[in-house]
Amino acid sequence: MLDTKRGRWASALLLAAVLGLQACDDKAAEAPAQPAADEQAASAFAPITVTHGLGETVIGKRPERVAALDMNEVDFLDQLGVPVAGTVKDFVPHFLKKYKDDEAVADLGFIVKPNLESVHALKPDLILISPLQAQHYEELSSIAPTIHFDVDYRNSANDHVEVVKEHLATLGQVFGKEKIADEKAASLDKKLEDVKQVTKDRPEKALIVMHNNGAFSSFGVQSRYGFVFDAFGVKPASEKAEAGLHGQPISSEFIQETNPDILFIIDRTAVMEQRPTLNAETMGNPLLRQTEAWKNGRVIFVDAEAWYVTAASVTSLELMIDDVIRGYGE
Incomplete structure (x- = not known):
């Protein structure tokens, strides 16, 4: 009697299981196919x-x-x-x-x-x-x-930093990295505020020159590095128009006569010929040594790769800001 009951219960459970599986198969057949993760x-x-x-x-x-x-x-x-x-x-x-x-x-x-x-x-x-x-x-x-x-490499005086941030935002949208792009832009804005606080109300005037195998070129307010004066708040030592990608050729006498309080030197030769960057010991120019910048230890041999190879990206701008702040002894 017990065995018969057990047999009936077993048969009932088996039937329920079969019906349950059939119902699941029917629902699966009725449900729309889910797209693969990459398709989604x-x-x-x-x-x-x-x-x-x-x-x-x-x-x-x-x-x-x-x-x-x-x-x-x-x-x-x-x-x-x-x-x-x-x-x-x-x-x-x-x-x-x-x-x-x-x-x-x-x-x-x-x-x-x-x-x-x-x-x-x-x-x-x-x-x-x-x-x-x-x-x-x-x-x-x-x-x-x-x-x-x-980006305008010939005259960056107007909204250079904004162009950089806009491009960052565009790429952030393209790659679905909007939040990261916003964070990086905010970090750059903070660096800009830092440098403007340093340059604000300071009387020192600066000259940006590029060194190329012993020769010099100057970059003013309407040049490749115009944004240093416009966005960073640096006061120019020379008002001479120097628009262009390669700057205006100048002599050592010009630098001496201009007599900047701060001198930023971009060593193009170090980049192009992969040489060690110049420094105060290896720059043996007697006329430069007569400037106020040299006498006061405000000749800054900048990060040439950031200034010359790039200068229009988040990291390069932040490194340039650091160089400018060093020029003011901060």
Whole structure:
């Protein structure tokens, strides 16, 4: 009798299980198929149209393989935590050295002359360029969507920092890194407030010169480094118009006669020829030694890689600010 009851209970449980599984199968058949995770991510990305000086670029999907043909662009990506698939490696600043040494990051040639065949072979889904590569825009655009960084290397006197922050925000949107971009912009704003507090109401006047194999060029308020006077609040020692990418050639006598209170020296030779940067001991120019800047220990041999190779990215601007603050003895 007990065995019979047990048999009936077993049969009932088996039938219930079968019916339950059948019901689950029916519900599964009725339920819509769930998209894969990558399909969900793709559908979540709304196309973005980026307007820049060379046209409009439509980003149809989240980029995963980025070719950055300018060191400023590499720094933007580094700040946002976005991988770099390939970049130019002829002049890589010390703060981005890991990209030069990383064999997984493709070498795409030279800053002023990228290797277009290497770019094509990389199969990027986004290319980032600056005015230094603008002449290749059409060909690069045929390879992948290409965004031009509208920074003015010839005259940065007006809103240079704002242009940098706008580009950072654009890339933040493209890569879904808006929060990080906002944080980096806020950090840069804090550095700007720091330097303006230092330069505010200070009487010292400064001269920015570039050293190139013993020769000098000056950069004033309407030049490549105009933003140092405009955004950082530095007072110019010379009002001479010096608009241009390469500055105005000057003599040692000019520096002596201008007699700046602060002298910022960019050693281009150290960058281009990979030599040690000049310093007060190795700069044996007797006329410079007669300036107030030299006598008062306010000759600043700046971070040449930040000033010359980049100067239009978050890290480079912060390093430049540090150099300017040093010039005031702070």
